[in-house]
Amino acid sequence: MAYDPNNIFARIVRGELPCHRVYEDADTLVFMDLMPQSPGHTLVIPKIAGENLLDTPPDSIAAAMCVTQRVARAVKKAFDAKGIVITQFNGAAAGQTVFHLHFHVIPVYTLGGLGLHARSMADAAVLAEQAEKVRQALTAE
Numbered sequence: 171m172a173y174d175p176n177n178i179f180a181r182i183v184r185g186e187l188p189c190h191r192v193y194e195d196a197d198t199l200v201f202m203d204l205m206p207q208s209p210g211h212t213l214v215i216p217k218i219a220g221e222n223l224l225d226t227p228p229d230s231i232a233a234a235m236c237v238t239q240r241v242a243r244a245v246k247k248a249f250d251a252k253g254i255v256i257t258q259f260n261g262a263a264a265g266q267t268v269f270h271l272h273f274h275v276i277p278v279y280t281l282g283g284l285g286l287h288a289r290s291m292a293d294a295a296v297l298a299e300q301a302e303k304v305r306q307a308l309t310a311e
């Protein structure tokens with residue numbers, strides 16, 4: 171399947187759609203997941219076009235992974251999580267629903283306590299508050 175330049179995340183990168191932004195640099199963008207599996211669920215995406223891990227340039231993946239580590243630390247601290255799950259899906263058969271590479275940073279509070287993938291929309295005000303908490307934890311690093 172060819173990369174669709176109008177997928178949701180490409181439009182967020184171009185500023186055509188809103189997001190609860192946490193962090194941004196030249197290569198990578200970080201924002202809150204709209205349908206979180208747990209409070210604090212954050213997404214890290216390379217800005218460059220690429221459907222998933224299989225077709226994205228390695229340098230962009232490396233940059234995104236470095237940011238993913240920082241975000242995982244910040245999310246753990248900001249939400250006092252017991253653990254952090256990192257997920258990343260490649261292809262619809264694997265569960266991918268948005269076809270622009272992204273890494274999920276999902277805080278875990280209790281064993282087996284994660285919600286279902288991309289099911290229920292979070293409140294916008296809550297997401298805005300959570301984005302601010304992660305931003306603060308990132309700057310305090």
Ligand code: 5GP
Pocket residue numbers: 178189190201202203204205206258259265266267268269287288289
């Ligand atoms: P995937 O299934 O592709 O691994 O994950 C896509 C993720 O994007 C899901 O967790 C879903 O909740 C999230 N998502 C879908 N649409 C939007 C959106 O418009 N904005 C944000 N911030 N997240 C979205």
